Amino acid sequence: MTFFGYPRARGAPGIRNTVAVIAVELAVNPLAARIADEVCTALPVLHKQGIGHLAQDQDRIVRVLRGWAQSPNVGAALFVDIGYGMLPVDRILDGLDASGKPVEVIDVERLGGLYRALEEGVRLASAMAQDLSEQQREPCPVSGLTVALKCAGSDTLSALTANPACGAAVDRLVDAGGAVLLCETPEMIGAEHLLAVRAATPEVARQIEALVVGLERDIQALGVDIRGAEPVPANLEAGLTTLEEKSLGAIIKGGTRPIQGVLDYGQPPLRPGLHLMDTPAGTDKVFSAAAAAGAHLVVGTAGAGPTNRTPVMMGTDTVFPSLPLLKVTSSTRYAQDSPAAADVDAGPIARGERSVHEVGEEIFNRILRTASGRLTAAEVLGRVGTQEIATRHALF
Amino acid sequence: MPLAIAIHPDDNVATLIDPVNAGDVAEVLLGSSRSPIRASAPIRSGHKIALRDIPQGGPVIKFGQRIGVATSDIRAGDHVHIHNVAGFAQTSPLTRRTP
Numbered sequence: 001m002t003f004f005g006y007p008r009a010r011g012a013p014g015i016r017n018t019v020a021v022i023a024v025e026l027a028v029n030p031l032a033a034r035i036a037d038e039v040c041t042a043l044p045v046l047h048k049q050g051i052g053h054l055a056q057d058q059d060r061i062v063r064v065l066r067g068w069a070q071s072p073n074v075g076a077a078l079f080v081d082i083g084y085g086m087l088p089v090d091r092i093l094d095g096l097d098a099s100g101k102p103v104e105v106i107d108v109e110r111l112g113g114l115y116r117a118l119e120e121g122v123r124l125a126s127a128m129a130q131d132l133s134e135q136q137r138e139p140c141p142v143s144g145l146t147v148a149l150k151c152a153g154s155d156t157l158s159a160l161t162a163n164p165a166c167g168a169a170v171d172r173l174v175d176a177g178g179a180v181l182l183c184e185t186p187e188m189i190g191a192e193h194l195l196a197v198r199a200a201t202p203e204v205a206r207q208i209e210a211l212v213v214g215l216e217r218d219i220q221a222l223g224v225d226i227r228g229a230e231p232v233p234a235n236l237e238a239g240l241t242t243l244e245e246k247s248l249g250a251i252i253k254g255g256t257r258p259i260q261g262v263l264d265y266g267q268p269p270l271r272p273g274l275h276l277m278d279t280p281a282g283t284d285k286v287f288s289a290a291a292a293a294g295a296h297l298v299v300g301t302a303g304a305g306p307t308n309r310t311p312v313m314m315g316t317d318t319v320f321p322s323l324p325l326l327k328v329t330s331s332t333r334y335a336q337d338s339p340a341a342a343d344v345d346a347g348p349i350a351r352g353e354r355s356v357h358e359v360g361e362e363i364f365n366r367i368l369r370t371a372s373g374r375l376t377a378a379e380v381l382g383r384v385g386t387q388e389i390a391t392r393h394a395l396f
Numbered sequence: 397m398p399l400a401i402a403i404h405p406d407d408n409v410a411t412l413i414d415p416v417n418a419g420d421v422a423e424v425l426l427g428s429s430r431s432p433i434r435a436s437a438p439i440r441s442g443h444k445i446a447l448r449d450i451p452q453g454g455p456v457i458k459f460g461q462r463i464g465v466a467t468s469d470i471r472a473g474d475h476v477h478i479h480n481v482a483g484f485a486q487t488s489p490l491t492r493r494t495p
Contacts, residue, residue: 155442156411156442156443156444157411157413157442159403159459160401160403160411190463190483190484191461194461236477236478238442239411239440239442239443239444239477241444241456241463241464241476241477241478241481241483242463242464242481242482242483242484243483244461244462244463244464244483244484245458245463245464245483248458248459248461248463249459304442350399350401350413351399351413352425
């Protein structure tokens with residue numbers, strides 16, 4: 001089974017072929033955005049980090065920035081730095097040597113100011129874009145694909161329609177040798193026992209318990225009640241009552257296959273199959289981690305409310321550059337309200353008009369078509385903004 | 397007839413696909429089996445209806461799993477939501493792990 005992708009010198013093939021202009025820290029966001037503006041097929045990758053990080057968070061942000069460049073959908077990367085040093089570009093590049101793709105760095109300080117850096121950045125990114133434009137899509141095995149999962153605006157139909165259909169699709173992908181990332185640790189609370197029994201090894205089962213119980217302990221230690229934060233108002237309005245109910249519905253989108261490992265935020269999976277990745281539930285924070293972990297695309301299951309009125313999802317205002325979001329709606333009402341906002345409608349499952357298997361096949365086929373170049377509803381929107389990298393402890 | 401879906405034979409709640417008024421009879425679908433339930437109150441689509449009586453302190457079961465605990469006596473046909481259910485993560489985190 002194949003799709004048409006861009007073979008890479010090392011690692012998985014890409015399904016997009018972008019020049020990523022990555023801001024090393026927030027102060028250079030405007031410059032990175034301007035360079036990308038000037039160059040066709042270049043996208044700015046901007047974020048809000050760069051100052052006052054404890055070692056644990058610094059490691060995480062460095063890993064994410066490196067991962068963004070390493071992403072299979074990125075054909076070439078240009079880091080834009082200002083030499084501030086809180087996120088040392090040398091550390092970002094260290095692990096990157098192995099990826100075998102064109103990577104350049106410009107430093108505003110070293111180049112003697114903003115205008116020189118802009119000129120040099122546009123020159124480098126233009127050359128990258130021209131080189132990438134000669135690459136052709138070729139048949140690539142489906143086993144090279146990694147798909148991350150996200151749900152948003154979950155309602156009680158999500159667990160009956162969109163999530164089971166998504167689960168059926170990712171089971172197909174896992175069976176074909178692909179990798180799947182089930183994210184959002186808060187939405188595993190109350191469902192961890194069902195995830196743990198699917199662990200491929202006792203060690204992974206222990207990691208799953210530790211991940212979820214650890215988050216609950218952190219919340220308890222703060223002396224706060226998770227109620228009021230989860231389930232979110234749109235969930236409650238739609239009929240979801242407790243976090244356990246939300247979690248038990250949310251994990252259904254991960255399908256039924258064994259869980260091969262637990263990944264830290266933005267950490268790439270080392271083997272195929274289903275993995276859990278430790279992320280918050282916020283959409284933009286999930287996308288940042290998914291892109292860094294080497295995901296090719298995100299399947300998002302969308303329930304009630306605003307998340308279903310726009311091609312992006314609740315919890316974000318932007319699409320992640322070069323990480324297609326494939327949106328599956330839980331109910332036909334929303335698919336009809338905003339037909340341009342969704343890719344696949346799982347609503348007909350509710351009344352038995354279509355089976356979970358049928359819609360799952362449609363999602364799986366749409367994953368392959370998206371991988372071969374078809375633009376998703378969110379991609380057509382085409383706007384990219386500033387991304388969020390989740391940190392554990394913010395000093396600034 | 398309004399439709400409600402139960403997921404697991406142990407479930408004591410079902411999800412309404414259609415809205416109901418007090419006194420309406422909804423058809424509860426569990427796999428291929430169908431059974432009626434009379435709603436005691438108006439309930440919006442997407443919300444849950446009790447299939448059996450659940451005493452205060454008793455578990456509310458969906459997916460064959462405990463999704464919370466009844467905070468007051470619930471009668472079959474009642475609307476089941478935050479006014480009469482609390483999650484375990486909300487009441488006694490880390491202690492719910494007895495399926």
